[in-house]
Amino acid sequence: MSEAILTTNGGPIVDAYAIPLDEIDLSDPELFRTNSIWPYFERLRNEDPVHYCKGGDYGPFWSVTKYNDIMHVDTNHAIYSSEATLGGVALRDQTEGFFLPMFIMMDPPKHDAQRKVVSPIVAPGNLAILEGTIRERAGKILDSLPINETFDWVDRVSIELTTQMLATLFDFPWDERRKLTRWSDVASAGTSYGDEEAEKARRAELLECAAYFSELWNQRVNATEPGDDLITMLAQGEATKNMEPMEYLGNILLLIVGGNDTTRNSITGGLLALNENPDQYKKLRDNPTLVESMVPEIIRWQTPLSHMRRTALEDTELGGKQIKKGDKVVMWYVSGNRDEEVIENANSFIIDRDRPRQHLSFGFGIHRCVGNRLAEMQLRVVWEEILKRWPATPIEVVGEPERISSNLIKGYASLPVRIPG
Ligand code: HEM
Numbered sequence: 001m002s003e004a005i006l007t008t009n010g011g012p013i014v015d016a017y018a019i020p021l022d023e024i025d026l027s028d029p030e031l032f033r034t035n036s037i038w039p040y041f042e043r044l045r046n047e048d049p050v051h052y053c054k055g056g057d058y059g060p061f062w063s064v065t066k067y068n069d070i071m072h073v074d075t076n077h078a079i080y081s082s083e084a085t086l087g088g089v090a091l092r093d094q095t096e097g098f099f100l101p102m103f104i105m106m107d108p109p110k111h112d113a114q115r116k117v118v119s120p121i122v123a124p125g126n127l128a129i130l131e132g133t134i135r136e137r138a139g140k141i142l143d144s145l146p147i148n149e150t151f152d153w154v155d156r157v158s159i160e161l162t163t164q165m166l167a168t169l170f171d172f173p174w175d176e177r178r179k180l181t182r183w184s185d186v187a188s189a190g191t192s193y194g195d196e197e198a199e200k201a202r203r204a205e206l207l208e209c210a211a212y213f214s215e216l217w218n219q220r221v222n223a224t225e226p227g228d229d230l231i232t233m234l235a236q237g238e239a240t241k242n243m244e245p246m247e248y249l250g251n252i253l254l255l256i257v258g259g260n261d262t263t264r265n266s267i268t269g270g271l272l273a274l275n276e277n278p279d280q281y282k283k284l285r286d287n288p289t290l291v292e293s294m295v296p297e298i299i300r301w302q303t304p305l306s307h308m309r310r311t312a313l314e315d316t317e318l319g320g321k322q323i324k325k326g327d328k329v330v331m332w333y334v335s336g337n338r339d340e341e342v343i344e345n346a347n348s349f350i351i352d353r354d355r356p357r358q359h360l361s362f363g364f365g366i367h368r369c370v371g372n373r374l375a376e377m378q379l380r381v382v383w384e385e386i387l388k389r390w391p392a393t394p395i396e397v398v399g400e401p402e403r404i405s406s407n408l409i410k411g412y413a414s415l416p417v418r419i420p421g
Contacts, residue, residue, distance in 0.1 A: 265411030
């Protein structure tokens with residue numbers, strides 16, 4: 001590991017095996033930006049799978065790094081809470097900033113009632129209708145790409161495609177759809193500790209988002225012929241129609257961020273993984289039906305959300321460690337997805353695995369991703385359309401990816417590519 005790389009705290013990134021176990025802190029976003037996180041996870045899985053970190057910016061927290069322990073936490077919501085008032089579902093406490101209720105940060109029964117309102121958007125019948133639209137739009141985006149010229153795959157393909165899908169789900173004014181991209185980035189970015197100006201600007205932008213969506217709500221709340229978009233569903237749903245404005249904003253942001261960054265980074269991560277594993281790219285070109293099993297493999301490999309966090313509601317035991325009521329427990333999906341004891345050859349990207357959907361990227365239990373089938377469909381369609389257009393020539397990654405500095409969103413700011421003519 002390079003000693004030249006500096007962490008956000010100004011210190012060098014040290015060899016994961018050279019420091020005492022109790023000094024390992026997985027929360028440093030620079031470990032993710034520099035892609036240096038892997039030996040840390042490997043060491044913890046082997047030596048201390050449920051690991052206590054005294055904590056820096058985020059206070060003390062437990063890191064859960066093995067597949068089965070993560071599954072245990074995720075499926076025991078009666079012990080491990082998602083409630084926003086206890087801190088929410090990310091390492092950084094929700095209560096520290098702008099308090100936005102949303103159903104991913106609720107326990108039953110309110111969570112279940114609100115989730116039920118939006119679930120029909122991804123019912124099989126609706127997915128089949130959406131597939132045609134997504135295929136047509138993906139085709140147009142791919143047909144507009146330059147040949148024999150370097151361009152940014154993130155901006156031209158990943159962002160554009162996911163933004164178009166979101167605009168469709170919300171029935172959002174088409175020409176203004178990049179607002180959704182911006183609000184998603186602002187909502188998920190977070191600001192540095194103590195940077196009050198940046199935090200003020202962030203909140204102002206989110207309030208703009210709230211005002212925009214309130215307008216759309218007002219237009220649709222009493223529609224006599226209701227559409228089947230997410231805003232109409234929330235405005236007319238029994239469990240959501242009386243939400244406070246901040247709760248509406250919270251749920252809107254959940255749907256924007258949930259459907260945006262994650263799919264976007266899987267589209268980018270897939271192309272990168274295929275370039276890093278040219279034998280797999282060749283296997284795919286030789287047999288395009290492998291797209292079906294490749295898609296979940298991309299989602300495992302990328303793990304677009306590195307972690308989800310819970311708060312213990314009572315004293316309990318996990319992997320032989322005593323967890324106290326109120327403790328912060330972080331499930332590192334990204335590490336569980338590389339757990340060799342559960343997933344064979346977990347550290348290899350293999351597009352024709354026997355059980356490709358055996359991964360943690362969508363979570364498990366009552367909060368398992370609502371959009372998981374939609375995300376898979378979108379990735380499948382993109383790859384089918386890519387292979388139709390360029391069946392023999394691989395799209396080449398021609399420079400280093402720029403990774404995002406975040407311990408939550410695992411993704412890319414840019415990826416330079418070239419389509420050979
Ligand atoms: C929840 C990942 C795409 C909407 C989640 C969770 C994860 C996740 C890890 C939390 C699970 C847990 O706590 O157990 C992903 C990944 C995606 C993706 C990796 C793409 C590859 C989408 C899409 C949508 C969406 C396309 C829809 C627009 C949601 C919502 C929740 C959620 C609404 C909250 C569910 C609840 O609390 O009950 N997602 N997601 N996601 N996701 Fe996704």
